[in-house]
Amino acid sequence: MSVPILLPALGEIYTQRSGILNLGLEGMMLMGAFGGFIGVYFSHNLWVGLFLAMAVGLLFSLIMAFLSITVKANQVIAGTALTILGTGLSTFLYRALLGIKKLPPQVETFQALNFPLLSDLPVLGPILFNHNALVYLTLILVVVTSVILEKTTFGLKVRAVGEHPRAADSKGINVQLIRYICVAIGGIYAGLGGAFLSIGFMNTFLDQMVAGRGFIAVAVVIFARWNPYRALGAALLFGGANALQLRLQAMGVAIPHQFLLALPYVLTVLVLISVSKKAEFPAAYTIPYSRAER
Amino acid sequence: MLKIKTYLRGAFASLLPALLTIGLAFLVGALLLLLAGNDPLRAYQTLFRGAFGSAHRMAETLVKATPLMIMALGTSVAFKAQIWNIGGDGQFILGAIFAVFVALNFPLPAVLLLPLTFLAAFLGGALWGGLVGVLRAKFNANEVITTLMLNYVALYLLAWLVRGPMIDPKGHGFPQTPLIGEALRLPVLIPGTRLHFGLIIALLIIFAGYIFWRSTLGFTIELVGESEHVAQYSGIIVPKTIVLTMVISAGLAGVAGWSEVFGIHYRLLDDLAAGYGSLAIVVALLGDLKPFGIIISSFFFAALIVGGNTMQRLVGIPFSLVDVIQGLVIIFVISRVVYTQWRDRLAVKHFNRGVSDKSVSGSY
Numbered sequence: 214m215s216v217p218i219l220l221p222a223l224g225e226i227y228t229q230r231s232g233i234l235n236l237g238l239e240g241m242m243l244m245g246a247f248g249g250f251i252g253v254y255f256s257h258n259l260w261v262g263l264f265l266a267m268a269v270g271l272l273f274s275l276i277m278a279f280l281s282i283t284v285k286a287n288q289v290i291a292g293t294a295l296t297i298l299g300t301g302l303s304t305f306l307y308r309a310l311l312g313i314k315k316l317p318p319q320v321e322t323f324q325a326l327n328f329p330l331l332s333d334l335p336v337l338g339p340i341l342f343n344h345n346a347l348v349y350l351t352l353i354l355v356v357v358t359s360v361i362l363e364k365t366t367f368g369l370k371v372r373a374v375g376e377h378p379r380a381a382d383s384k385g386i387n388v389q390l391i392r393y394i395c396v397a398i399g400g401i402y403a404g405l406g407g408a409f410l411s412i413g414f415m416n417t418f419l420d421q422m423v424a425g426r427g428f429i430a431v432a433v434v435i436f437a438r439w440n441p442y443r444a445l446g447a448a449l450l451f452g453g454a455n456a457l458q459l460r461l462q463a464m465g466v467a468i469p470h471q472f473l474l475a476l477p478y479v480l481t482v483l484v485l486i487s488v489s490k491k492a493e494f495p496a497a498y499t500i501p502y503s504r505a506e507r
Numbered sequence: 508m509l510k511i512k513t514y515l516r517g518a519f520a521s522l523l524p525a526l527l528t529i530g531l532a533f534l535v536g537a538l539l540l541l542l543a544g545n546d547p548l549r550a551y552q553t554l555f556r557g558a559f560g561s562a563h564r565m566a567e568t569l570v571k572a573t574p575l576m577i578m579a580l581g582t583s584v585a586f587k588a589q590i591w592n593i594g595g596d597g598q599f600i601l602g603a604i605f606a607v608f609v610a611l612n613f614p615l616p617a618v619l620l621l622p623l624t625f626l627a628a629f630l631g632g633a634l635w636g637g638l639v640g641v642l643r644a645k646f647n648a649n650e651v652i653t654t655l656m657l658n659y660v661a662l663y664l665l666a667w668l669v670r671g672p673m674i675d676p677k678g679h680g681f682p683q684t685p686l687i688g689e690a691l692r693l694p695v696l697i698p699g700t701r702l703h704f705g706l707i708i709a710l711l712i713i714f715a716g717y718i719f720w721r722s723t724l725g726f727t728i729e730l731v732g733e734s735e736h737v738a739q740y741s742g743i744i745v746p747k748t749i750v751l752t753m754v755i756s757a758g759l760a761g762v763a764g765w766s767e768v769f770g771i772h773y774r775l776l777d778d779l780a781a782g783y784g785s786l787a788i789v790v791a792l793l794g795d796l797k798p799f800g801i802i803i804s805s806f807f808f809a810a811l812i813v814g815g816n817t818m819q820r821l822v823g824i825p826f827s828l829v830d831v832i833q834g835l836v837i838i839f840v841i842s843r844v845v846y847t848q849w850r851d852r853l854a855v856k857h858f859n860r861g862v863s864d865k866s867v868s869g870s871y
Contacts, residue, residue: 240834280838284842284845289651290792290837293651293785294834294837295834297830297834298830298833298835299834301828301832301834302827302831304830305827305828309542309543424659425655425656425659435649469671471663474663475659475660478656481652481656482648482653482656485648485649485653486646490646
C-alpha cells in the first residue's frame with residue numbers, strides 16, 4: 214500500500230532537491246498506470262509493461278521540465294495542466310485502444326516472490342518476505358536514492374542547483390541540464406508508481422485509480438524533508454492509514470465508511486501543518502533560473 | 508466613433524492569443540482523433556452542433572457556463588494573489604451543503620430564506636477555503652496540496668450526508684436529500700429549457716468583479732500577488748490578506764454550488780461538483796484572470812462540455828478528449844511566453860541591424 218506513494222515520492226525528492234516542484238505527479242502516475250497496463254495487455258509480458266510505464270512517465274515529465282525550466286512557467290500551473298492532461302489522455306487512449314467493454318479487461322500481475330525458508334518464518338515471514346518484485350525494487354531504490362544524493366558528485370550538483378543555481382552555474386554546472394535530469398527521474402519513478410497500481414496491486418486500469426496519491430507523494434516529500442529514509446517512514450504511515458481504513462471497514466466498525474475513506478487525506482493535511490513551518494525548503498525552490506536575470 | 512474602433516481593435520488583439528491557443532489545442536486533439544481512427548472533422552462538427560445546434564442546446568451551454576463563470580472569477584481572485592486555490596470542487600460542495608441545509612431546516616418565507624441560502628453557500632465555501640488560507644498564513648502549508656486533499660474530504664462528506672443524516676426519508680434509499688421548496692428554486696429564464704436565473708446572478712457577480720479590482724481590497728490582493736515583500740513594506744498585513752483572498756475565492760465557489768443546486772438539481776446528490784474545480788482553473792487562466800475574459804472563456808468551455816457529451820453519445824468519441832483539450836490549453840497559455848521571448852529576441856536582432864521594427868511588445 215505504501216509503494217505507490219513511496220516510488221513517486223523518491224523521484225520527487227530528486228526533482229524538488231534541484232529546485233523544481235512537480236505537481237504533475239498525479240497525471241504522470243495515471244499515464245504510468247495506463248502505460249503499464251497497455252504494455253502487459255498487448256505483450257503479455259510484465260517487464261514490457263513496466264518499461265512502457267517508465268517511458269510514458271519520462272515523456273510526460275519532459276513536458277513538465279520544458280514548461281518549468283525552459284519556458285520558466287509557474288510550476289503550480291504547469292503541474293496542474295499535466296494532471297488534467299494525464300487524466301484525459303490516459304482515459305482517452307484507453308478507450309481508443311480497447312473500446313468500451315462490459316467487464317474491464319484484466320491482465321496478469323506481478324506475483325509475490327517466494328523466498329525459500331524466509332517466507333515461512335513465523336510473523337516476520339509474511340510481513341517481510343511475501344511481496345512482489347516491485348516492492349523490493351522500491352526498498353532498494355530508497356537506499357540508492359539516498360546514496361546518489363548524499364555521496365555522489367551528481368547528488369552534490371543537484372543540491373547545488375537547488376540551493377544556489379547562480380553559484381552552481383559559475384562553477385560550470387549546467388543548471389538546466391541537471392534540472393531536466395531530475396525532473397526526468399521523477400517522471401520515471403512516477404510512471405513506475407502508477408504501474409504498480411495497475412499491474413502490481415490490481416490487474417486492471419481504472420480512471421480514478423491514482424486517487425490523489427500523486428499529491429500525497431508531494432506532501433510526503435515535504436514531510437520527509439527531502440530525505441529518502443524519512444520518506445519511507447512517511448509512506449508507511451500513509452500506507453498504514455489506508456490499510457487501517459480497509460481493515461476497519463471489513464470489521465464493520467460503527468464509523469461511517471466515508472470517514473474512513475477520507476482518513477488518508479485528512480492525515481495529509483495534518484501532517485503538512487505540523488511540518489511546513491519548520492521545513493527548510495531548497496533555497497531556489499520553484500524559482501526558475503535564468504542567466505540573464507539577477 | 509474612433510474610440511469605439513480602437514477599443515474593438517484592442518479587444519480583438521487581446522482575444523487573439525486566446526483564439527490561437529484554442530486553435531492549437533484543437534489541432535492536437537484532431538491529431539489524437541486521427542490516431543484513434545476517428546474523423547476529426549465529423550467529431551468537431553458533432554461537438555459544435557451539440558453545443559449550439561438548437562435553442563435548447565444553446566440554453567444548455569449557458570446553463571453549464573453559469574457556475575463556471577462564478578467559480579472561475581473566484582479562482583482568478585486567488586490566482587492574482589499568487590495563491591493557487593485548486594480546491595474549487597470542495598468549496599463548491601460545502602457551499603451547496605450549507606445552502607441546502609438552511610433551505611430544508613429554516614421555516615422562513617422565501618423572500619427571506621432565498622438570500623439566506625445564498626449567504627450560507629458563500630459561508631460554506633468561505634469556511635472550507637478560509638481554513639486553507641489560515642493554514643497557509645500561519646503554518647506555511649502548501650495550499651495546492653491542502654485544497655486538493657480537502658476536495659476529497661468534501662466529496663466523502665457529501666457522500667455520507669446524502670446517505671446518512673440528510674437522506675430523503677421518502678427517497679426509497681436513493682443517495683439524495685429531499686427537494687428544496689418550490690418557492691426557493693431559481694426561476695427558469697426561457698420556458699422549456701433549464702436556463703435559470705443563476706445566469707443573471709453570475710453576470711452580476713462578474714460585474715462586481717470589475718468594481719472589485721478597482722477597490723482598495725482588490726488592489727491590495729494584486730499587490731500581495733506581485734510581491735509579498737513590497738506589500739509588507741507598504742504596510743499590508745500579508746497573512747490577513749491571504750486569508751481574506753481565500754475567503755473570497757472559496758466563497759464564490761460556494762455560490763457556484765448554490766446556483767447549481769437552486770437552479771438545476773434542487774437537492775444534494777453525489778457527483779455534484781463534477782470537476783467544475785479543475786475546469787474553473789482553465790477558464791480563469793484562458794480568460795487572463797480578467798472578468799470579461801472569464802465570461803468568454805467560460806462560455807467556450809461550457810460549449811466544449813455540452814458538445815463533448817453529445818460527441819460521446821452520437822459518435823462514440825470518449826468525453827475525455829475534452830480533458831485533453833483543457834490540459835493542452837493551459838500548456839499553450841503558459842508557453843506563450845516562449846513565443847514572445849523568441850519574437851523579442853528576433854526584434855532585437857532586427858533592431859541591431861538597423862531595421863526599424865514597430866511591432867515589439869511583449870505583453871504576456
